[in-house]
Amino acid sequence: MAESEIARKVREAGVVGAGGAGFPTHAKLSAQVDTYLVNCSECEPLLRVDRQVARRHADRVIAGLRACMQAVGATVGIVGIKAKYHEAIAALSAAAAAGTPAIAVREMEDFYPAGDEHVLTYELTGRVIPQGGLPLAVGVINNNVQTLINVSFALEGVPVTHKHVTVTGAVKSPLTARFPIGTSFREAVQLAGGPTIERFAVLDGGPMMGRFCNDLDVPITKTTNGILLLPPTNPVVQKHDVPIARMLANTGSTCHQCSACTDYCPRYLLGHELRPHLVMRTSTFSALGPMARTVDELNCCECGICDLYACPMDLTPRRVILTHKRELQRQKVRPTAAGQVGVREFYAERRIPLPRLVTRLALAPYDAEAPLREIDWHPRRVTIPRTMHLGAPATPVVAVGDRVKPGDLLGEIPQGALGARVHASIGGRVATIEPAFVIEAEP
Numbered sequence: 127m128a129e130s131e132i133a134r135k136v137r138e139a140g141v142v143g144a145g146g147a148g149f150p151t152h153a154k155l156s157a158q159v160d161t162y163l164v165n166c167s168e169c170e171p172l173l174r175v176d177r178q179v180a181r182r183h184a185d186r187v188i189a190g191l192r193a194c195m196q197a198v199g200a201t202v203g204i205v206g207i208k209a210k211y212h213e214a215i216a217a218l219s220a221a222a223a224a225g226t227p228a229i230a231v232r233e234m235e236d237f238y239p240a241g242d243e244h245v246l247t248y249e250l251t252g253r254v255i256p257q258g259g260l261p262l263a264v265g266v267i268n269n270n271v272q273t274l275i276n277v278s279f280a281l282e283g284v285p286v287t288h289k290h291v292t293v294t295g296a297v298k299s300p301l302t303a304r305f306p307i308g309t310s311f312r313e314a315v316q317l318a319g320g321p322t323i324e325r326f327a328v329l330d331g332g333p334m335m336g337r338f339c340n341d342l343d344v345p346i347t348k349t350t351n352g353i354l355l356l357p358p359t360n361p362v363v364q365k366h367d368v369p370i371a372r373m374l375a376n377t378g379s380t381c382h383q384c385s386a387c388t389d390y391c392p393r394y395l396l397g398h399e400l401r402p403h404l405v406m407r408t409s410t411f412s413a414l415g416p417m418a419r420t421v422d423e424l425n426c427c428e429c430g431i432c433d434l435y436a437c438p439m440d441l442t443p444r445r446v447i448l449t450h451k452r453e454l455q456r457q458k459v460r461p462t463a464a465g466q467v468g469v470r471e472f473y474a475e476r477r478i479p480l481p482r483l484v485t486r487l488a489l490a491p492y493d494a495e496a497p498l499r500e501i502d503w504h505p506r507r508v509t510i511p512r513t514m515h516l517g518a519p520a521t522p523v524v525a526v527g528d529r530v531k532p533g534d535l536l537g538e539i540p541q542g543a544l545g546a547r548v549h550a551s552i553g554g555r556v557a558t559i560e561p562a563f564v565i566e567a568e569p
């Protein structure tokens with residue numbers, strides 16, 4: 127199908143999914159669906175970014191949504207947002223009331239993982255995405271609020287050069303701000319007043335699904351939502367630090383097959399064939415070797431509930447499953463629909479209330495507001511990865527030594543590949559293009 131005018135502008139601006147893996151948004155807009163969803167659930171504890179940008183830029187969220195609905199032929203548009211985000215709901219409702227087509231702002235309960243695309247789709251539409259499938263399989267596309275704001279700018283020819291991020295945890299003044307892409311975590315943490323403790327773990331994202339990077343020199347990318355500092359004594363950090371071999375040894379001696387990890391697993395509750403307690407049982411049978419992996423493990427969304435909430439014995443089913451899942455993906459094993467049943471009994475009762483999760487993970491001291499601030503930050507140097515998205519790295523269209531202005535194209539999508547364009551976030555001279563674009567501001 128020929129690319130629509132809207133999809134072209136979105137592709138040229140380098141828009142990718144801002145809330146997750148960075149799927150190129152123009153590729154989503156080549157589909158035809160009846161329903162378009164906006165994810166403003168922000169279910170990761172401590173993060174504050176989506177609700178604040180949704181309130182501040184409600185008009186752009188709705189404008190981006192309407193454009194995307196037009197591109198894919200959707201007649202239903204729904205914003206899914208936690209009922210407790212009162213100000214954002216008021217702003218989005220006012221924006222939705224002005225203009226057509228009609229948009230519903232649907233209030234959700236305060237649970238984790240409300241933002242998982244399978245959970246969100248079920249909560250807002252009642253449709254269950256088949257295991258191993260995408261929302262497209264049930265006529266749905268969903269995007270994060272920041273993605274839709276970027277779409278609305280793309281329609282005006284403005285590329286993605288900045289990212290709103292919450293900087294929180296063990297920092298003096300938690301904040302949410304808009305940073306040029308490529309700004310280092312170190313600078314963002316300094317703008318939040320600096321660390322409050324000497325030794326800390328650094329996460330790119332929230333405590334449940336954030337990636338441990340433990341390096342303050344990594345850059346903010348198009349998919350960075352949170353920078354989180356936690357003390358080494360926090361349970362999230364402690365579980366991460368246990369070597370996987372030790373964890374497997376512990377599993378053999380302490381997993382008592384209570385099945386709490388399965389009972390609370392959101393994908394199991396949606397009827398998918400995924401039972402972490404059985405994975406833990408077979409994982410201790412080392413004689414089985416690779417046979418212990420099952421294709422069902424591909425259904426894991428890596429939400430961390432089994433690890434960080436459910437298991438009473440401090441075990442980490444997610445990490446065991448991930449080890450298997452990566453190997454299955456390397457072997458290009460595909461998930462199957464076999465074994466899926468309907469939504470299971472107790473789905474609603476077993477959703478995890480966010481306050482309970484915060485308490486369980488000893489996060490209450492860090493559960494602070496992180497107000498949206500206009501900081502107008504101008505870094506002297508940015509490091510912009512060629513891959514901030516799913517797909518092929520962008521092909522450089524600049525050379526070392528070139529001068530660029532903010533918004534100039536740095537990298538193009540390789541011919542025929544899935545990918546996203548990359549643009550300069552500051553003006554200056556290109557210092558390197560491999561493995562990332564480094565731009566140094568000139569005096």
Ligand code: SF4
Nearest residue numbers: 381383384385387437
């Ligand atoms: S919750 Fe923990 S102890 Fe219970 S079955 Fe799962 S891994 Fe084993």
Ligand code: SF4
Nearest residue numbers: 391426427429430432
């Ligand atoms: S991380 Fe655990 S709870 Fe979450 S989907 Fe995977 S197996 Fe289920």
